[in-house]
Amino acid sequence: MNRFSWYEAKSVEDALKNANTTLSEELYSPSNEAAFFKSGGIDVLDFLKEGLISPKTIVNVRDIPGMDKIEHEHNEGMTIGANVTLAEIEHHPDVAINFPALQMAVAHAATPQLRNMSTIAGNLAQRTRCWYFRSVDHQCFRKNGDRCFARHSETGQNEGHAIINNGSCVSVHASSIATALLALKASVVIQGGDMKKKVVSIEDFFVSPMQDISRENILGKKDLITEIKVPAPSANTKSFYIKQVARESYDWSLADVAVVAEMKGNTCVDITIALGAAAPTPIRSYEAEKILKGEQLNDMSITKAAEKAMEVARPLSKNGYKIPLFKSIIVRALSELI
Amino acid sequence: MKNDKDKSSKNAGKGNLSRRGFLRGAGLTTAGTVMLNSSVLAFESQPATGKAFGPDAVTIEMKVNGELKSLIVEPRTTLATALRDHLGLTGTKVVCDRGACSACTVWLDGRPVNSCMTLALDVGSRPVETIEGLAEGNELHPLQEAFIEHDASQCGYCTPGMIMSAAHLLKTNPNPTLQDVKKATRGNLCRCGTYPHVFKATLAAAKKMK
Ligand SMILES: Cc1cc2nc3c(=O)[nH]c(=O)nc-3n(C[C@H](O)[C@H](O)[C@H](O)COP(=O)(O)OP(=O)(O)OC[C@H]3O[C@@H](n4cnc5c(N)ncnc54)[C@H](O)[C@@H]3O)c2cc1C
Ligand code: FES
Ligand code: FES
Numbered sequence: 001m002n003r004f005s006w007y008e009a010k011s012v013e014d015a016l017k018n019a020n021t022t023l024s025e026e027l028y029s030p031s032n033e034a035a036f037f038k039s040g041g042i043d044v045l046d047f048l049k050e051g052l053i054s055p056k057t058i059v060n061v062r063d064i065p066g067m068d069k070i071e072h073e074h075n076e077g078m079t080i081g082a083n084v085t086l087a088e089i090e091h092h093p094d095v096a097i098n099f100p101a102l103q104m105a106v107a108h109a110a111t112p113q114l115r116n117m118s119t120i121a122g123n124l125a126q127r128t129r130c131w132y133f134r135s136v137d138h139q140c141f142r143k144n145g146d147r148c149f150a151r152h153s154e155t156g157q158n159e160g161h162a163i164i165n166n167g168s169c170v171s172v173h174a175s176s177i178a179t180a181l182l183a184l185k186a187s188v189v190i191q192g193g194d195m196k197k198k199v200v201s202i203e204d205f206f207v208s209p210m211q212d213i214s215r216e217n218i219l220g221k222k223d224l225i226t227e228i229k230v231p232a233p234s235a236n237t238k239s240f241y242i243k244q245v246a247r248e249s250y251d252w253s254l255a256d257v258a259v260v261a262e263m264k265g266n267t268c269v270d271i272t273i274a275l276g277a278a279a280p281t282p283i284r285s286y287e288a289e290k291i292l293k294g295e296q297l298n299d300m301s302i303t304k305a306a307e308k309a310m311e312v313a314r315p316l317s318k319n320g321y322k323i324p325l326f327k328s329i330i331v332r333a334l335s336e337l338i
Numbered sequence: 339m340k341n342d343k344d345k346s347s348k349n350a351g352k353g354n355l356s357r358r359g360f361l362r363g364a365g366l367t368t369a370g371t372v373m374l375n376s377s378v379l380a381f382e383s384q385p386a387t388g389k390a391f392g393p394d395a396v397t398i399e400m401k402v403n404g405e406l407k408s409l410i411v412e413p414r415t416t417l418a419t420a421l422r423d424h425l426g427l428t429g430t431k432v433v434c435d436r437g438a439c440s441a442c443t444v445w446l447d448g449r450p451v452n453s454c455m456t457l458a459l460d461v462g463s464r465p466v467e468t469i470e471g472l473a474e475g476n477e478l479h480p481l482q483e484a485f486i487e488h489d490a491s492q493c494g495y496c497t498p499g500m501i502m503s504a505a506h507l508l509k510t511n512p513n514p515t516l517q518d519v520k521k522a523t524r525g526n527l528c529r530c531g532t533y534p535h536v537f538k539a540t541l542a543a544a545k546k547m548k
Contacts, residue, residue, distance in 0.1 A: 003393035006413035006459055014387040042437055042455050048414070049435065057390075058413065062460065087449070111525025112503070113440050116449045117456065249524045 001045075002054035007035065009061050016193050016222045019059045024127065025221065027053055028144050028214040037061050037224065039083055039119040043126040051136055052143075062119070067226060072098070077232035082121035082225045086177070090115060099230060101239035101258045105180035108243045111250050121225040123175050124188065124205065125217060128280075129252055130171035131157065141169050141213050151316065158316040160254060163323065165279040169209035170316060172277045173216060176253040178202060179276030180241050182284060183258035186230045193222025199229070206281035216281070234270075237262045240336040242329045243276075253277040255325045259333045261297075266338060268292045273309065273334075278326060285309040288330070297338050306330040391459060400461055402427070403471030411458045418442045418453035421468060429469035429498050433527075440525040443499035444468045450506045469498035472505060481505050481543040488539035492530030500526045504540040514544055 009015035019035050023044065026034040035057035038044045047053045061067070067083040072094040080089065089095055089106045096103045110118065132138040132149040139145030150158040150170050161170040181202045188205045190198045200218060207215050219225070233239070239260040245251035256276040262269040271292050273285045288309035295301050306327040313323050392413035400407050402425060409424045418435075421427040421444070430453055433441035437455040444453045445467040472479040481501055484490070491497040500523060507514055507522035514522070519540045528536070 001414050004413055005393050006391040006457075008389045008391070010388045018388065041457060041460065045416075045455050045457070046436060060460070063462070111437075111440060112522065113443055113450050113452045113525050114437055114455075116446075117451050249520075249527075 001048045001051075004048075004055050005057045007057050007059045009059055009064055011064060012067075012191050012224055012226060013195065015059055015061045015064060015224055016191065016195070018057070019222055019224075021221050022215075022219055022223075023047060023053065024215045024219075026055065027127075028142075030054070032056065035059055039122040040085070040117045041122075042114060042118050043122060046134075047127075050134060052134070061224065070094070073232070075232055078230040080120055080228040080230070082227055083119045086110070086115035086118045086120065086123065087112070089120065098233060099180075099184055099239065101180045101183060101241040101260060102177070102230065104241040105177045105243070105256070105258060108241075109176050120177070120228055123177055124181075124202075124228070125219060125225065126174050127216060128171040129174045130161065130169075133171060141209070142171070144214070153317040156317060159318045160252070160277070161316055161319055162279050163313040163315045163319055163326075164275075164283060165208060165210070165281075166314065166316065167210060169213060169280060171209075171280055173206065173279075173281050174252070175282070176243055176256050176276050178206070178282045179256050179274045180239075180258040181228065181230065182282045183239065183241075183260045183272045183274035184230050184233075185260075185272065186228055188225055189227045189229060190219070191224045191226050192220070197226075198223075202282070203284065209280050233260070234262050236264060236269075238337045240333045242333045244325055244329055255322055255329055257326070257329050257333050259330075259337060261292075261337050263297075263337060266296050266298070268295060268297050268337075273305070273330065275309070275326065275330075278313075278322070285330075287311065292334075297334060302331050302334040305334065396459075398458065398461075400458070401463070401465040403467060404465075409458075413457065413459055415458045416454055417444065417446075417456040417458050417461060417466070420458040421453060421466070427468050427470050431495050431498055433495055439496070439499075439527040440503065441496050441499040441527075443502040443526070445502060445506060450503050467502075469502060472501065479505060480546045481508060481540065484539040484543035484546070485536075488535045488542060490532050490535040490539040492528075492532055496526055496528040496530075496532070500528065500532075500536055504536065504543075507540070508544055508547060512544065512548065514541065516541065 007018045021034050021036055023036050034055040038058045038060055039062050067081045069081045070084055070092050071079045086106050132140050133142050138149050141148050148169050150156045150161050162172050187199050187201045205217050241258045243253050243256035253276055258274045261271040271289050273288050276282050288305040291305045291308055309330055310323050310327055395410045395412045397410050411420055418432050421430050431441045432454050433439045435454045437452045442452055442454040443450045447464040503523045503526050519537050
C-alpha cells in the first residue's frame with residue numbers, strides 16, 4: 001500500500017472541494033495527484049492493498065455530520081443517508097416491515113463484520129469483483145487494457161461472469177443490494193461540485209460497459225452521493241429476495257433476484273423483477289414482468305415468466321449453469337408472493 | 339493460548355528480548371523519528387475547514403481495552419497493524435488481510451469489525467476491544483474457558499476472531515440457538531474445520547453465563 005494523506009472532510013461542500021477524481025477514473029488513467037472519497041473504506045482499501053491504485057489523498061466522508069440517518073415517512077418512503085451502514089439497514093424495523101426485499105438483500109450481503117463497516121453509498125459505488133479486473137497482472141478493458149481475459153473460451157475463468165449483455169466486458173456488478181433497490185425503484189441523490197443536486201434512478205445510476213468501459217456508475221469527479229431514496233410501496237405490495245451462493249456461510253452472489261409486486265388477491269397488478277450477477281449492471285427483466293402484469297400468479301404463469309427472463313441469456317464457456325439457477329430462484333421468489 | 343498470553347506479557351514487563359518484544363521496540367523508535375517531521379507538516383497544511391493528515395506519521399489517541407493509548411501512525415496504518423505492531427497486542431491475527439476471513443475481528447464501538455480493513459485514523463474516539471480485553475485479570479471469559487473445554491481450537495489462527503464474534507453474540511443475546519451462533523460466526527473462516535466445536539463451546543458458554 002502506498003503512502004497517502006488523509007483529508008477529514010467536515011461538510012459535503014468541504015469534501016467536494018478536496019476531491020479531484022474518482023477511484024474509477026484514477027484506475028483507468030492514473031495521475032500522481034488523485035484525491036477521491038472513502039466512506040467505509042472496504043473497497044478503497046482492497047484496491048490500495050492490491051497495489052492497483054496509488055492516491056495522493058483519501059478524502060474521508062465517513063464522518064460528515066448528517067449523512068448517517070434513516071428517515072421513514074409512510075406516504076413518501078424511506079431516505080437512507082449515504083453513510084448509513086449495511087448493519088443499520090439490516091436491523092431497522094421500518095425496513096423489514098416496508099421493504100422486505102431490501103432487508104433480505106442487506107442481511108445476505110458480505111459478513112456481519114463487513115456490514116458493520118460498509119456504507120450504502122460505498123456499496124453502490126464499489127467496483128466489480130472480476131478477478132482479472134482485481135489483479136495487477138491483467139490489464140483488461142476496464143483498466144485501459146486491450147482485452148477481456150474472462151471472455152476467452154478456454155482460458156477464461158468465467159464461472160461467475162455475465163450471461164446477459166456480455167458483448168463487451170463480461171464482469172457482473174458486485175452489489176447484491178442494488179438488485180433489491182432496483183426492484184424497489186429507488187433513486188440516488190447526488191451533490192455535484194457545483195453544489196447542485198441530481199436525483200438519478202438506480203437504473204440510470206449504473207453504466208454498462210457498452211456505454212462506457214471505464215466506469216460502472218455515472219459518478220463524476222466531484223459527485224458525492226448524499227442519500228438513497230426508496231419510494232413508499234403502494235398498498236398490497238409484497239416483495240421478496242433470493243441470493244444463491246456457493247457456500248452456506250457467506251459469499252458473493254452467483255445469481256440473485258428481487259421481486260416487488262402489487263397484488264389484488266392472486267392477481268398481479270404491477271410487478272418489477274430485478275436480477276443481480278446476471279449482467280454487468282443489475283438489470284430488470286421487463287419481458288418477464290410483461291407476462292405477469294394483470295395476470296394471476298400461479299405455477300404456470302410464474303414458470304413462463306422465469307423462462308422468458310432467461311431467453312436473452314447467452315452464457316460464456318463456464319457459466320451455463322446460471323440459466324437453470326436463475327430460472328429456479330425466479331420461480332421461488334415469485335412463489336413467495338402468492 | 340493461556341501460556342502464550344502469559345509469556346508475552348511477562349516479556350513485555352521485564353523488557354526481555356523476545357522476538358515480539360524486539361519488534362515492538364524497533365517499531366516505536368522508527369515511528370517516533372517520523373513523528374517529529376510530521377507534526378510540523380500536518381500543522382502547516384491544515385486548511386480552514388477540514389483537517390489534513392500525513393502522509394507522514396501523526397500522533398493519535400486510541401481507547402483500547404479501556405485504556406487510553408497514544409500512538410504514532412501513518413494514514414495508511416490499519417487498526418490491525420496499530421494493535422499488533424504498535425501496541426504489541428498480538429492476540430489479534432491477520433490472515434487474509436482483505437476482510438474475507440474475519441480472523442482479525444475486534445469490537446469497534448461495541449460491534450465486531452475487521453481490523454485489517456479499518457484504518458487506525460478511522461477509529462477516532464470510538465473504543466476498541468480486543469481478545470486481550472476479554473479476560474478479567476487472570477480469569478478467562480467463560481467463552482474462552484468453553485473453547486478450551488470443547489477443544490474448539492486447532493492451529494489457533496482463527497480463534498481470537500472466532501471468539502470475538504461469538505462473545506459479541508453472547509453479549510447481545512443470552513439465549514442463542516445453534517442458528518444464531520452460525521449466523522454470528524458466518525464470516526469467520528476456520529481452515530482446520532473446528533466449526534462444530536466452536537458452536538458447542540458457544541452454546542455451553544451461554545448456558546454457564548446465565
Ligand atoms: C469479503 C467481502 C464480501 C462482500 N460481499 C458482498 C456481497 O455479498 N454483496 C454486496 O453487495 N457487497 C459485498 N461486499 C462489499 C462490501 O459490503 C462494501 O459495500 C463495499 O466493499 C464498499 O463499501 P464501503 O462503504 O466500504 O465503501 P468504500 O470502500 O469507502 O468506497 C467504495 C467506492 O465508493 C466511493 N464512495 C464512497 N462513498 C461515496 C459517496 N458518498 N459518494 C460517492 N462516492 C462514494 C469511493 O470513492 C469508492 O470508489 C463484500 C466485500 C468483501 C470484502
Ligand atoms: S485478516 Fe482481516 S478479515 Fe482476514
Ligand atoms: S483453528 Fe486453524 S484455522 Fe481455525
